[in-house]
Amino acid sequence: MDVKFGHIPGTKVGQIFxxxxxxxDAGIHANIQKGIWGAGTGxxxxxxxxxxxxxxxxxxxxxxxxxxxxxxxxxxQIKDQEFxxxxxxxxxxxxxxxxxRVTRGYQIPNGPxxxxxxxxxxxxxxxxxxxxxxxxxxxxxxxxxxQSIEGLKNSLTNTxxxxxLETQRENVNVNKIIRNPKNAELIKSIYDFRCQVCRxxxxxPYKRPIAIGAHIKGLGTPHNGPDNIENMLCLCPNHHDQxxxxxxxxxxLDHSIIGLKEYQNQKLFKEKKHKLNDLFLExxxxxxxxxxxxxx
Numbered sequence: 001m002d003v004k005f006g007h008i009p010g011t012k013v014g015q016i017f018x019x020x021x022x023x024x025d026a027g028i029h030a031n032i033q034k035g036i037w038g039a040g041t042g043x044x045x046x047x048x049x050x051x052x053x054x055x056x057x058x059x060x061x062x063x064x065x066x067x068x069x070x071x072x073x074x075x076x077q078i079k080d081q082e083f084x085x086x087x088x089x090x091x092x093x094x095x096x097x098x099x100x101r102v103t104r105g106y107q108i109p110n111g112p113x114x115x116x117x118x119x120x121x122x123x124x125x126x127x128x129x130x131x132x133x134x135x136x137x138x139x140x141x142x143x144x145x146x147q148s149i150e151g152l153k154n155s156l157t158n159t160x161x162x163x164x165l166e167t168q169r170e171n172v173n174v175n176k177i178i179r180n181p182k183n184a185e186l187i188k189s190i191y192d193f194r195c196q197v198c199r200x201x202x203x204x205p206y207k208r209p210i211a212i213g214a215h216i217k218g219l220g221t222p223h224n225g226p227d228n229i230e231n232m233l234c235l236c237p238n239h240h241d242q243x244x245x246x247x248x249x250x251x252x253l254d255h256s257i258i259g260l261k262e263y264q265n266q267k268l269f270k271e272k273k274h275k276l277n278d279l280f281l282e283x284x285x286x287x288x289x290x291x292x293x294x295x296x
Contacts, residue, residue: 001027003037003042003044005098006044008027008101010026013118013119013120014119014155015117016112016117016159017103017116017117017118018115018116019115019116023116023118028101029046029047034067034086035051035067036066036067036085036086038086042093043100044093044100045103046100046103047103047104048102048104048105048110048111049104049107050105050108052070052138053132054140055108057104057108060145060147060152062102063142063222064142065138065139066081066087067081067085067139068084068087069136079136080136083129083139087139090124091124094124094126094127099146100124101120101121101122102118102121102145103116103117103118104116104117109164109165111161113162117156119145120155121145121146123143123144123146125142125143127139128140128218128245131287140222142221184213185213187213187229187232188234190234190274191269191271191274193210194211195211196233196269197257197260197263197269202236210236212235212237213232214232214233214234216231216281216283218244225280230277233268246287246288246292248263248288249281249287249288249289252281256268
């Protein structure tokens with residue numbers, strides 16, 4: 001069955017399907033066993049059925065664990081996941097901003113009383129490689145519903161279990177932090193829009209250089225870092241993305257760059273008026289070492 005993005009004609013949000021076979025027949029999710037449908041051209045659908053303990057589900061926001069690394073018999077995580085197959089597909093959906101259909105099974109708290117419930121379209125807002133509860137590297141994806149929480153709940157009325165508990169909104173707010181734009185502007189001005197790693201200033205014809213106020217300890221789940229200058233660096237887009245993906249880190253002891261061949265052991269460019277908190281560097285550095293434990 002060809003991968004199809006978006007809503008499937010003839011189906012509606014909140015619709016219940018008897019089983020995975022019924023989902024396939026309706027064109028919602030073609031894979032009877034796997035939780036992700038799609039790879040090379042992107043992932044168009046996922047099913048949440050309690051297969052991974054690292055999943056976090058707030059209804060309108062999902063911190064979704066990718067596929068792979070489990071023992072087939074015990075379903076225990078026994079090795080690292082990789083960004084291949086369905087996990088790679090979700091990255092492609094993120095890059096192309098393709099919508100992902102989400103279906104919840106009866107096995108999870110936010111699922112239906114029985115069967116499988118189609119819960120509409122979500123967008124992949126971010127992905128990361130992080131350490132799971134069992135100590136293995138896990139591919140994790142931040143998915144946000146295209147509907148508001150109120151609209152989503154209205155669409156799913158009368159489908160929840162009697163044990164369903166509405167998510168406390170402070171949990172969602174962690175993932176919807178309103179960033180203070182003044183902090184980003186301040187860190188950029190301190191460095192005159194120059195990257196603290198490569199020291200390059202990316203000028204444009206619009207009299208505003210390109211730079212990013214990057215958080216060292218990420219905002220939102222699962223890191224919950226603060227939105228302040230002490231937790232920020234001024235970076236170019238490339239070195240921002242690489243920092244987020246733990247391609248490199250900064251040694252908190254001497255501020256040397258670790259993990260980038262062309263800048264290995266060079267010192268992070270730092271202005272005296274930038275009050276950088278080394279505790280955030282230490283947090284990122286420890287995570288970097290865990291994520292790269294088999295390649296360093």
